[in-house]
Amino acid sequence: MIKNFLVILFFLLINLFVKAQNFEGKVLYRNTFVSKLPNISEEKFKKLIGSEQLYVIKLNCDK
Numbered sequence: 001m002i003k004n005f006l007v008i009l010f011f012l013l014i015n016l017f018v019k020a021q022n023f024e025g026k027v028l029y030r031n032t033f034v035s036k037l038p039n040i041s042e043e044k045f046k047k048l049i050g051s052e053q054l055y056v057i058k059l060n061c062d063k
Helices: 002-017 042-049
Strands: 023-030 052-059
Touching: none
Parallel strands: none
Antiparallel strands: 023 052
16 A cells, blocks of 8 residues: 555656657658459549648647
8 A cells, every 4th residue: 555655656756857848740651552342442542541641740848
């Protein structure tokens, strides 16, 4: 019981001294498809869903 309390207290106290970092970046996902349907080709999936997805992330963690 005391050990659990000390672990929880440790994580609560460390949260006071840890500073978050700012992050800025881009994440690019490239998708490939394999069609299991005979009447829909992989190219049709690419046109419907897209072959790339770009996410721009900017996190400002200043307090």
